[in-house]
Amino acid sequence: MVGWHGRRKVLTILAFIAPTLIGVTVFSLYPLFLNIFISLTNRGRFYPHPDCSKTLWKVIEPNCWLGEPPMGLADPFSLRDPIYANYTSLLGGLFTKEALLALFFIFVALSPILIAWRLNRHYARQLTPPISSGLIWLAGVIGVLSLGWLINLPDQYQLLLDSGDFIMVNARTILYVLVCMPLFFTLGLVMALILNNQFLRARTFFRVILIVPWAASTVAIMMTLIWQFFFRQQGTINQILSVFLTDYKGPAFLNRSIWAWVAVVLVNLWYTYPFFMVTLLGGLQSIPVELYEAAEVDGASWWQQLTNITLPLLRPVAMPIIVLSSLTTYKVDAIVWALTRGGPTAGAGKPGATEFVMIHAYKQIFQTQAFGRMGAFAVILFVGLFAATLYSLRITRITEGVYE
Amino acid sequence: MMKRHMLSIVAVLTVLSLMFTACSGETPTEEPVLEEPVSEEVEVTISIWHQWSGDYLTTIEQAFADYEAEHPGVTIDLSKPEDTANALSVAIPAGEGPDIIGWANDQIGAQALAGNIVALDGYGIDMAFLNSTYEPAAVRGVVWRDQIWALPESQEGIAIVYNRDMVSDEYLPTDPLDFDDLLAKAEAFYNDTGNYLVCNQGLGNADAYHVAPIYFGHGVPEYVDDEGNVYLDTPEALAAGEWMVKFSAYAPEETDHDICKAMITDGNAGAWWTGPWAIADLEAAGIDYGIIPMGKPFVGIKTLMLSRNAVSRGNEEVALDIMKYFASAEVQTRLAVANKTIPAPTGAVQDSEVQALPTLSGFGSSLNLGVPMANTPYANAQWEPVGEATTAIWNGAQEPEEALIAAQEAIESSIEEMQ
DSSP, X not given: OOSOSHHHHHHHHHHHHHHHHHHHIIIIIHHHHHHHHHTTBOOSSSSOSOOTTSHHHHHHOHHHHSSOOOOOSSOOOOBOSSTTHHHHHHHGGGGSHHHHHHHXXXXXXXXXXXXXXXXXXXXXXXXXXXXXXXXXXXXXXXXHHHHHHHTTHHHHHHHHHTTOHHHHHHHHHHHHHHHHHHHHHHHHHHHHHHHHOTTOSSHHHHHHHHHHHHHXXXXXXXXXXXXXXXXXXXXXXXXXXXXXXXXXXXXXXXXXXXXXXXXHHHHHHHHHHXXXXXXHHHHHHTSOHHHHHHHHHHTOOHHHHIIIIIHHHHXXXXXXXXXXXXXXXXXXXXXXXXXXXXXXXXXXXXXXXXXXXXXXXXXXXXXXXXXXXXXXXXHHHHHHHHHHHHHHHHHHOSSHHHHO | OHHHHHHHHHHHHHHHHHHHHHHHHHHHHHHHHHHOOOOTTTOEEEEEEOOOOTHHHHHHHHHHHHHHHHSTTEEEEEEOOSSHHHHHHHHTTTTOSOSEEEEEGGGHHHHHHHTOBOOSGGGTOOHHHXXXXXXXXXXHHHEETTEEOOEEEEEEOOEEEEETTTOOGGGSOSSTTOHHHHHHHHHHHHHHHSSEEEEOTTTTTTOHHHHHHHHHHTTOOOSBOTTOXXXXXXXXXXXXXXXXXXXXXXXXXXOOHHHHHHHHHHTSEEEEEEOGGGHHHHHHTXXXXXXXXXXXXXXXXXXXXXXXXXXXXXXXXHHHHHHHHHTSHHHHHHHHHHXXXXXXXXXXXXXXXXXXXHHHHHHHHHHHHOEEOXXXXXXXXXXXXXXXXXXXXXXXXXXXXXXXXXXXXXXXHHHHHHO
C-alpha cells in the first residue's frame, strides 16, 4: 500500500462514507433536529406558519425554502416561554408528590415477582435447589396480590394515570404490552409444539393455514375492519349468541372500555402469533432429539421435558422475538386505529380506553394539530425507545456477530 | 482483512445505489411540472377538492361537464381527499393544492388564518353582489372579519326524515321543541313495534354536528360564540345531556352514517335524523319519506373557496368564473331539483320548481329554527370535545354534568391557546 496515510487517507475514507453521511443527515438528523426545534415552539392550528423573515427559520424551515412563503392572517409561531414549556406540560404531572408516591407503591407491589425471578435464577445454578421454582413463583404471585391489596394497587394506578395524558397513555400502552406478550408467546409456543409433533397428519397444510394471519397483515386495515364487524352491536358475535339465547340484546363491544381492550388484544394476538409460531418452530427443530430420548430413558414426563429441555433451549430464539415484538406492540397503531379509533371515549379532553401512544400522537397531530406539544411528545418517546432499543441490543446480542 | 474491506465497499455501494434509486425515483414526478405548457389562456385545468359524495355527486359532475363543454380548453378535475385539512396544510405551501375548495363555512376562519384561501373582495365580489344574489343566512356565513371568503352554494341542516310506511302520525312529535314528547313517542314506538323510532348518528358516535339540534333545542345558544364564550356548562346543556340519557333506552347504542342508513332501509328504525344529502340514497332505496323539523340544527353553508395556489398559478379568473357558475341560481336550481338540496342563491330558492319540492319545506322549516354555523377559528375547537362528551354521556362513561364540564374546559383551553 503506497501513500495510504495522512490527508489522502482521510479524504479517501470521507469519499467513501460521504454518501451514507449525507443520507443520514438528510433523512435522520435533520428531521430529528427540526422536530426538537418545533417542540420548543407553540406551532399549532392557531399559529400554523413560520416567520420566514427570521434568519433561523429561513435556514431550518422547508416552508421558507420553496413554494410560496405562508401569508395567512395568523401570527407566526414563536418559541415557548419558558422554552421547555411543552415538556413540562407533558411530564409535569409525574413529578408531583402523589404521582411519584404512586409510582413507588406500584413498584413495591410488583417487587415480589422480581425477587422470585432473581431467586430462581440463583437456584437454577445449584444442582439441588432447596425449593422448587414453581413454589417460588407461586409465592411471588401471592406476594404481588397481597401487597397489591394492601396498598390498593388499582387506586395507585389510577392516581398515576390522572397525573397527565402523557403518563396515562404510556402506562396503558405498557400495560397492553405486558398483557399481550405472554399471550403471543403462549399461543405461538402451543401452535409450534403442535406443528412440531411428528405424528401430526397434513403438517404442511396446517402450517400454511396457521401462517395466514401473518400474510394477512399486509392488508391489516381491511382484515381489521372484518374483525370490527365481529364486535359490532349487530355484528357476528351478537348474532351468533342471539341464535342460542332468546331475547338477547348484545352489547356494542367496542363502546365498552373493557371489551374494547379485549378486542384489541385478541385481534393483535391473531396477527402476531404466527410470527412467534414460526420462529419458535425453527427453534424447536434445532433442539437435538437425543436430549428428549435421554430424558425419556430417565423417565421424565412431558411437562418435565418441556420445562427443563424445551423452554431453556428456546431462550436464545425467544428473547429477541419477545423484545422486538414488545417494541412493535408498544408502537401499535393501524390495527387499533381501524378497530376502535382509540375509543371508547372517556369524555372530552381525556384519552380513550384504547388510545395507545401512537394513536394519541396521531390524534393530537392530525386532529388537534398541536405540532409543538406533539413534537415534545415525540422527543420524549424517542429518548425512551432509543434507550429500550439499546438495552434490547444488549440482552439479545443481535448485532454482536457483526462486530466480532 | 481483505474480506472486511470488501464488505464495507459492498455496504457503501448498496447505500449509494439506494440513494441513486431514491433520487431517480423522484425526478419523474418533478419533470411534468416543469414541462407544463405556459399557454394558460388556451388550456387550463382547474382542480377542485370537495366533500360531495354518493348519488349527490353524479349531478354535480354533470354540471361541471356542462361548463367544460361551454368553455373549450378548461378542464375541471374533481377530487375528494381523505383528510382535507391536513392535505391542504401540506399541499398549499408546496404549490400543489387545488384551485377551488368546496367546503362548509365553518372552515373559513381556520383556512384564512392558515393562509390557504384568499379573500374574494379583491376579485370583483362585493357585499352588494352577495346581498342581491344570495339568501341572508348564506351571506352571513361567508363573511369573516369584514371580508368575503367564499361563495355560498347551498344551505344545509338536519331534520327527522321518517319512513311513512313505518311511522304513523301518532308517533311523530308535533312541536319541534318539545323533547319530552319525542322521548314519549320513541318509548311508545319501541314498546309497540320493537323498533327504534329515530337513529341519530351523533348519539353513539362522536359527532357534534348531528347532536346540535338536541343541545340547541334545549336552549343552548351555540357551543362557542364568535367571542370565544363556551356554553356547555349551562343548565340548558345539562338538560340536553340528561334527556339523552333517558333517550338512550329507545335508540341504538352504536351508530354512524352507514349504520343509520342501514337501519332505516332495513326497517329497524322508523326515522333518520339527517340532512338533504341522505335523500338521494333514501329515494334509491324506494322509501316513501316525510320530513319534520326537530330541535334547532346547525345551519351550515356549503361554499366554494378560492385557494392561494389558484392565484399564484394565475388561474384565479377562470376559477372564480367556475365558482360563480356553480353558485349561480341556474345551476343550483338544477341541483336542488335533482338532489333535493336547499339552494343558497335567492333566485333558486324562489324558483317555482324548487318551491314545489317537499324537501324544501321540510328542511326549510328546520333551517328556520336553526343556529348558523360560526366561521371563526374557534368553531374548529368545538367539534371534538362536544362529540366526545356526548359519546361519554351516551355510553355511560361519564355523568352528563361531569362530561359537559370537561368539554367546556377542553374547548376553553384550546381557545386560550389562540388568545
